[in-house]
Amino acid sequence: MKILSREQIYKGDKLTAERQNISSTDLMERAGMQIFNWLHLRMQGAQVPVHVFCGIGNNGGDGLVIARHLTTHGYHVKTYVVNYSDKRSKDFLINYERIKQTTKDWPILLDAESELPAIAKEDIIIDAVFGIGLNRPAANWVKTLFQHFRASKAFTLAVDIPSGLYTDKVPEDEQGVVWAGHTLSFQSPKLIFFLPDTAKYTAQWEVLDIGIDLEYLYHLNTQANLIGKHEVLTWYKPREKFSHKGSFGHALIVGGSYGKIGAVSLASHAALASGAGLVTAYVPKCGYIPLQTALPEVMVITDDKEEYLSNITFNITPTVIGLGMGMGVHETSTKALEAFLQQNNTPLVIDADAINILAAQQDLLALLPEQTILTPHPKELERLVGPWQDDFDKLKKVSELSKKYNLIVVVKGANTITVYHENYYVNSTGNPGLATAGTGDVLTGVITGIMAQGYDPLISAIFGIYLHGKSADLQVEDYAYQSMVASHIIEGLGAAYLDLFRQPEQPEQETNEGQQ
Template structure:
């Protein structure tokens, strides 16, 4: 982002002060459009760098438009950025009340829950621990529970690591960030500091941004549309692959039901479930479209013996980790020639016997939840360390890893994809089994493994988003996600609703 600023200043023949004015005016426009002159007390906390300079510009514009504004300079150092000083003088020229200097806890202002706070203390350039009294100021602001808007990033949040003091970060009601989203907004440890995110275009060089690789790719509807493979008129089921779902044990056959039906709902031409004998009637009744092969054992899988070569295999859901199951899984891996999607207990077995990882085919997809991931790659210091560890694992074994979470990450070597679909209602039993089936079914249809993982995670989340419109978060079941897979496909091609101009009439 710093480089984008520099290139923009050069190519557009403007100064850094001009760019600050432009960016801050954009944030003011967002505020003004929503507040419409409301007589709300607004507290603007400014640091002494360029993020503070942004805050001073916003304060000046608010004052010029008649808002009730109090501006504070968080005076934690003797250093000032040049643009901060210029905007400090500009604000003093027009404000009836000069900015208040905060130098210690004695200077903390009273903030009411009905007030509004604009946080411009630190930006994305924060790279060192915060002085203790400023941490206490941040805690003081959070304790007020007023609506808080952070500029670019909540103060106290680093761009590339988790904060040392988890309470020493602004909990923003909304963060308005410049030009591009930042990875910290999508990771479990750091995403919690922004309830809502808005990205505003401040006119940075589009050419530079287009030519410069990002740290990660944000995946939404437009991105996955390019992955979609339409069906042709003369297609038959053989064109869309034969997937095999292997898993289940006594009391855990439902996981295979969910995965098998998902693989068919997502479009696989054929699906076979390989399960212990105890699940035969359940599978045949629950998913009549699927074929079923049973193991020689009644309650668990011990010997995976199939007489055909499937297009792709999804394995691990409900599998169990008994000794005979582990031996059967090891034997299967050593002779397998199909592409693999590995989940749940199959990942746990690999964690116990890591020498088996050498038998994974290229671009095997693993879909661990956080506990399974920790068993596989070891503990991590923070989410950034976790990403680096997954990258190392991916490179070593040529594997694609889906790191499941609120914003699931799909990682392949140095490539990171951040998913944007899904909701808290999907934190429910069986949701991961559905994802395994979806990715397996897409792989069966000939999607590249990485595309199958990215597209599958998005469609899985979109299905869940469609479900909660009628069930709410608590009422969502994994089987509901399966039932909405077809609607998720249709949602891809739905045009945004056009809002009629004010004063126009539409027929009912």
């Protein structure tokens, strides 16, 4: 799913009005009706007080449309205009006149001198104060109003975006932002729904189709895209009847040190379970017996040293190499990695301590093959790109690194984002059960295993992240967040693949039996 920028949303609105021969007021009516329909379906006429807070721009106009339709359908509605400026948008004024013609209970004007309206915990708040065009912090009295919303503990529904949020930066003061229980976003989700600094402002979100011109959306290139089943399924390569293990590549997993052979074991197992035809592990001698015992399907090559890597050389020709998990940053291992990178031309997926070594010796980044995939956890990422002010600054720094060295960088989080140059691919799967030791090693193995099968590096990263998270989503039903361990993710990869082809369950057909 494409994640549109503010400018692309504005352009889409304008083109839609032109191509469909409708006014911007008609488009606003359509958007407001969609939210009313969403509410009406769930409320079914319930007489819960609904407080609709409208700004004086187009977001406020949407709120007035919602309030008008709620009123004409008999709901208990209280409408407020948050008068934060002397300027009003044309469509706001049109809908202000329409609601005055609909009900004798005209909207209540709120300003800095107004008392805060009474809101009970059982009430509903609809936030339509600020839209995506916000470019400065709210006035103090508006912040107080937003804090009043939160203190009421009433269910808060945000129209398009929680008021006080920007589309392209983190707000300076969280007290100046509406904390929504649910956000109904028009046509496209907003990038801020997926970033740790800003996702907290809406517990849930949902996209409503308001009929933006399909041709415009189809040809639109967006900086950010949300990756779900439908996107991933288009990349899936079915297997031929006469294929064999050589058809699906040879993955080499390099890493490990005394006490950390488990990291290589997890990554190697994950590479096999994600579909690699052959997997070989390259480890210090101390890893030979553990790996041969735990994973009979995996071949093992050992280093000359017993406890850590010292000389990464092998007589096989791997399709792709997953590198770094559990290897440590011993001086000998660091030199071994440097020597390896100087002569290597094989595609790489780099994780863990190998990233720490690259962060400490950034001249080594120039030795990486093009489109090498880096899979750092947050602290490793910080070592690599330096500290950041907020999530937007983090993405900017990662983008600059990606462009400079032509790398693919995985920014891990609740919504893991794959960064390639200026493009962001936001993953939609995964859950807190992944917050456990070894899941990063599994992810590196999955990406390596997918890449071994001939997938493009960027697609390998995005596809692997999706499957890894989907496995966690399926496995959590049996293990819960607290009891999930990394090996459970490997066990669930088969189910994650099968889920790509599983149709959503249809609700049971209602019958009229016994009612005739």
